[in-house]
Amino acid sequence: MNRKYVDCREQLSESKCSLRISGLEDEVVRASIEHAVSVHREKDTPEFREEVRKSLKDEPQAQFEKKSSAA
Numbered sequence: 001m002n003r004k005y006v007d008c009r010e011q012l013s014e015s016k017c018s019l020r021i022s023g024l025e026d027e028v029v030r031a032s033i034e035h036a037v038s039v040h041r042e043k044d045t046p047e048f049r050e051e052v053r054k055s056l057k058d059e060p061q062a063q064f065e066k067k068s069s070a071a
Helices: 025-040 046-055 063-070
Strands: 004-007 020-023
Touching (some): 004 025, 025 046
C-alpha cells in the first residue's frame, strides 16, 4: 500500500499553517478534512473531499520499508 501525504505549506492559506498529514489515502483524506474544517473554516462537502483527494501526493518510501521489503 502506498502512503499519501498532504502539506498545508503547499496550499494557499493566510494562516501559514505548517501541518503535514501522512498515512493511507482514506486516513489522510479524513484527517485533512477534519483539520480544514476546524482550523481553516472550510465546509465539508463532497466537492471539497474530492479536491482534497486529488491534492494528495505519494509519500517517498521510508528507508526502513525498503530494507524490510528486500528481506
